[in-house]
Amino acid sequence: MATDHELRLRERLTRLRGLNLLGGTRLSAELEKLQRQLERIQAAPTDEEIWRSVELARHQDRPYTLDYVERLFEDWVELHGDRGRADDAAVVVGIGRFEGRTVALIGNQKGRDIKERTKRNFGMAYPEGYRKAMRLMELAERHGFPLLSLVDIPGAYPGVAAEQHGQGGAIARSQALMSRLGVPIVTCVIGEGGSGGAIATALADRVLMQANSIYTVISPEGCAAILWRDAAEAKKAAAAFKPDAVHCLELGVIDSIVPEPEGGAHTDPDEAARLLGEALRDALDELEPIPADELKRTRRAKFRSLGVYA
Amino acid sequence: MATDHELRLRERLTRLRGLNLLGGTRLSAELEKLQRQLERIQAAPTDEEIWRSVELARHQDRPYTLDYVERLFEDWVELHGDRGRADDAAVVVGIGRFEGRTVALIGNQKGRDIKERTKRNFGMAYPEGYRKAMRLMELAERHGFPLLSLVDIPGAYPGVAAEQHGQGGAIARSQALMSRLGVPIVTCVIGEGGSGGAIATALADRVLMQANSIYTVISPEGCAAILWRDAAEAKKAAAAFKPDAVHCLELGVIDSIVPEPEGGAHTDPDEAARLLGEALRDALDELEPIPADELKRTRRAKFRSLGVYA
Amino acid sequence: MSSRIDVSIEHRNVPEPPGKKHPNTCPACDSHYRDDELEAALWVCPHCGHHFTMRARTRIASLADEGSFSEEAADLRSEDPLDFFDLRPYTERLAEAEMKTGLGEAMVIGQAAIDGNGCELAVMDFSFMGGSMGSVVGEKFSRACDSAAQRGVPLVSITASGGARMQEGILSLMQLPKTVCAVEDLHDAGQPMISVMTHPTTAGVLASFASLGDVIVAEPGALLAFTGPRVVQQTTREKLPEDFGLAEQNLRFGHIDAIVPRPELRAYVTRLLRLFGPNGD
Amino acid sequence: MSSRIDVSIEHRNVPEPPGKKHPNTCPACDSHYRDDELEAALWVCPHCGHHFTMRARTRIASLADEGSFSEEAADLRSEDPLDFFDLRPYTERLAEAEMKTGLGEAMVIGQAAIDGNGCELAVMDFSFMGGSMGSVVGEKFSRACDSAAQRGVPLVSITASGGARMQEGILSLMQLPKTVCAVEDLHDAGQPMISVMTHPTTAGVLASFASLGDVIVAEPGALLAFTGPRVVQQTTREKLPEDFGLAEQNLRFGHIDAIVPRPELRAYVTRLLRLFGPNGD
Ligand SMILES: [Zn+2]
């Protein structure tokens, strides 16, 4: 299977090399990065390794958005509220100085202890949270701040009020707004990239994943409950739909994998932050010279190319 | 006083003639209209006449937005909801064909009987109503539909939930959005143009008032309660702050007065609609040839010029 | 301490959403019909007005002028990028769905005219794997946007979907941003999208293109929810309002523009096509 | 039948908003101070932290680098376009206000630097006719936007206002769209506005420029409401929540970004000026 996996990645490399894209430097940087990723991959993750990613992505000590913010940003100012009905604590937004430039940041935020978890609704945004994020996107666009988003959400919230407040529409419109922005957008999945809740803030020019994060269309438990009619079969489900970073890279869904400290990000948050910061900076450096129109066009073209069919 | 009033209007005419504006035809049309207005005015309204305007503007049989829509529009489709939390029945929005073109319409809407009045909150919008209006503005902008707004609101709603849902901010942002639109906007006050609730949807290229409508910064009763410490002195307050169409025209706050049938719009809704339709059509005809950027620039410049100081 | 978000739930007294019975037995009034009877009535119960699920080709026939529909991208077929296997292989499920429905996928797209107004149609079929959105549905919808943009006509989207297609894993999630970008490109080309949500329009489809219509209408009683009532109930133990997630609730909360009974849909869409049409500007 | 808009009111247990006592007596803890004591403490009660109203010039001195403030449009004065007369003529009220406050109007604008960061200041003074906004306040704010745009610096607005100035009738309502357009012109010039709302920021000022800040902060306990509690109570007979309209409630409902105690305001604004500054892009 390793060979097969490598083959596909090589195929993707070959395809990329053949594309006649604008911006030769950017493309070669892209290729170089893929090359590096390829070298890192010895074999496709086994079912056990995939499940380990699920566990690490959900680890209770895993660094959350604000843990990275405090390590990577200077002059951070957290902003609040959707200017409508609420300030959703499951979504953190703000502006800060990152590597010499002002950026706008949107991040999902889980809680560390019971009290904070409740306050932050276990990281699951309400529609008000997506609207808060959209307000930040507008601010970023107005002032030309690059936009960073850190994704770490178990999924959209399965609650009555979330539906009544328009969860589906809010997720759709958040994506639509991202597809219209003229500023560079970089997303990194730093834990759980759960379904609609994740994609709401992940329509980016570059999408990264930390090595032990997962990106899923449905939680393993949810998938198991539907297809195996038994939520306990989550491990089987995960093995079947392969939410790990390596598979996401192989499928062309993400652009690169951000390494974590040996044993997972929680074993050394400072080092995890350093590695994440480096990846975000590299991505921004690449994107910032690109004109707004081209950014937007390329971003849309990239997402419109995703999918496998005959 | 009549002479004085005429003098001021003549001064305004003289000033307009002296201005070196872009679009000579438009300007001369403007002048011609003012000339006609001037001829119509024999004397400034007396205190009694002002109060009669207040009474007619609030008359229970006065035509409301939907009464005009059904008389003036073909292919009308009412749209609903703010895509957030509610569908505010105090604000009617939709698209329809008006004199051969598709337009977007926003209108305040009072209720005719007790049940409908309650449903429509006596015409007083919640923040959700302004957001519903903003959604229509965005639709108009996206498709290049001219925007009509009919204003008929006693005032912003003095309720707890309206405050909690962000009434002040919603009124501000609705105006801000109007100042950004590239499509022609025509507003007509068709009854009560009450304070923030009215201005929320009245930042237009042309602002008209029906002859017996009023446009106020605060209700006569509210003003009397504050300045005379007695709401019963409303008539005195109205005489003092002069909310009638003639005074609004004189102050440069509106662009022209739409005549009503003898005795008020309610005496002959068909004729009132015909006269309103004519005025709206004339205004659109004038505005439609103007490029989006110039429209926006001129609109802002016009509102930025309002005020009297030394 | 109260939550920062007002999560009070509004309950209303309205009839139960329909349950499950024989396909041609009305779940609302128990009347039973032959196929041809329902076909003649646009699959609306002549007795009580309940809206049965309508197949994609029947829907197209009910809207498009006779002979005007010209299908596009009919030959697109799903692959199995994950070698997905639950209790059965994905490829087997696909083959079975095609056999059962006579359709290559859960969406049919093509050029059409409605009462003489040119438009593009993108119509989902719930019978094909629950109308789930995988790579082919995403691609077809995307091409429908381009076809509409190129020909300068509006897009009419008619959805019926249980959500993303799990068997394509993360790629099915990617159909959300993909279709969103397609709608934005359509909008940049100056063309509108009219979104008709039918029972059920949920999860990934609701959270992407279906919610981006310039005008959004729903059929009566349609379930329009990101998360369906069963999962909400199981996860949160909340008492569900009687009309939870239905079109009626969505209208009340401001998420859709109107509820249009199926017999009136063609006239309603026609009117919109006229208003958004080339003479409308 | 429930209303279409969820008008359920959220109540919270928080202290009463301050009432009215001697100006130098703390309404929250009853401590009494001399002017110079309060001046030294930025007009914040040293005992309990209550924020007293701060005069415009004092505010400017507390924020701007020493000697950096250069006032603009100081000579603008209101006229009396309506010959307004209630119990007294408007002109008389104006003269009295100028006498009492030493200010020509309820807003002071000018160029300044805060910790070395260039900016424009627009500061309201509640002592001048309740900080009401008439033609001069509108024009001054509008010029402040232009001055900021021309010099390429951010605008810092500090509001304290009972609303529009009734004595200028409809012209005072027109200051809402006027100031809104000014902010939009500022934004088009690429410059931000930082809005600091102090007690009270209500009615016309809340419903126009004050709500358009890229960042909006408030002082603790400030009343920020379109309609104040007394009028709401009288009109609707609703039971008011304890923190009705206060900054704390506004933060909870998502209308403002932060509550910043006065002693921290300068550092907070400085940080924002750095982030929005020319090196920030
Ligand atoms: Zn039936």
Ligand SMILES: [Zn+2]
């Ligand atoms: Zn005190």
